[in-house]
Amino acid sequence: MEFITTKGASEILNISTASLRSYAQHMEYIGYKFRKENNARQFTKHDIEIIQEAMELFKYQGGTMKGSLQYVITKEIKGEEAADNLEINNENQNETSPFELEIFKNDLLQNINSKINSDLDYHINKVIEVVQKQNQSIDSMDDLKSEIENLKNTNKSLEQKLSDLKTMYSELENENAELRFYLTKFKSMGLFEFRKWKKEQ
Numbered sequence: 001m002e003f004i005t006t007k008g009a010s011e012i013l014n015i016s017t018a019s020l021r022s023y024a025q026h027m028e029y030i031g032y033k034f035r036k037e038n039n040a041r042q043f044t045k046h047d048i049e050i051i052q053e054a055m056e057l058f059k060y061q062g063g064t065m066k067g068s069l070q071y072v073i074t075k076e077i078k079g080e081e082a083a084d085n086l087e088i089n090n091e092n093q094n095e096t097s098p099f100e101l102e103i104f105k106n107d108l109l110q111n112i113n114s115k116i117n118s119d120l121d122y123h124i125n126k127v128i129e130v131v132q133k134q135n136q137s138i139d140s141m142d143d144l145k146s147e148i149e150n151l152k153n154t155n156k157s158l159e160q161k162l163s164d165l166k167t168m169y170s171e172l173e174n175e176n177a178e179l180r181f182y183l184t185k186f187k188s189m190g191l192f193e194f195r196k197w198k199k200e201q
Contacts, residue, residue: 003035003042012048013055023051026066032073050076 006024010017024034024041032050035042050072058068075083 003037003044004048006041006043009043009048009051013051015055020051023054023065023069026069027051027073030070030073031077 004012006017006020010020013020021041027050028034034047035044051069054065054068054072057071058065061068071083071086074086
């Protein structure tokens with residue numbers, strides 16, 4: 001059989017651990033038995049179902065939580081007929097006992113704490129989201145700046161190569177013009193003139 005801690009059972013029931021302890025104490029007072037380990041209650045699925053039934057009865061039929069627990073446990077131990085024959089003090093049915101006030105206070109505190117923690121988590125997550133977006137933006141800007149710098153360097157390198165090519169082209173063009181000049185000159189030279197030119201060179 002699987003056993004659940006007070007904290008685990010309170011989460012299943014959606015009530016505070018303090019309220020669950022109050023319910024359990026009253027249940028023990030009227031004869032219900034819980035398994036205990038190191039003096040700590042261990043709840044079974046059946047224990048939780050009984051408390052859920054009492055909570056539903058209290059929610060839809062009113063009265064007190066004490067009365068609802070007593071009815072459900074009496075029905076569990078002695079049967080439904082015995083539970084229906086319970087003597088309930090009608091004058092006290094609508095009165096709020098210290099027991100009920102304690103449970104109300106515990107559940108109210110739990111709901112307030114839950115709301116505060118929920119709101120706090122929401123705002124913390126928003127801050128984290130904004131910071132992450134900001135960091136992503138910064139990273140993107142850094143990447144963009146780095147890419148622009150790379151493009152500038154590439155452009156400078158290409159400009160230098162273009163300049164070198166232009167210089168080379170100009171030099172080749174000059175050499176070509178000079179060769180064309182000599183070629184034209186050679187064509188008009190006779191053999192004697194060519195030998196004389198070559199000797200002078």
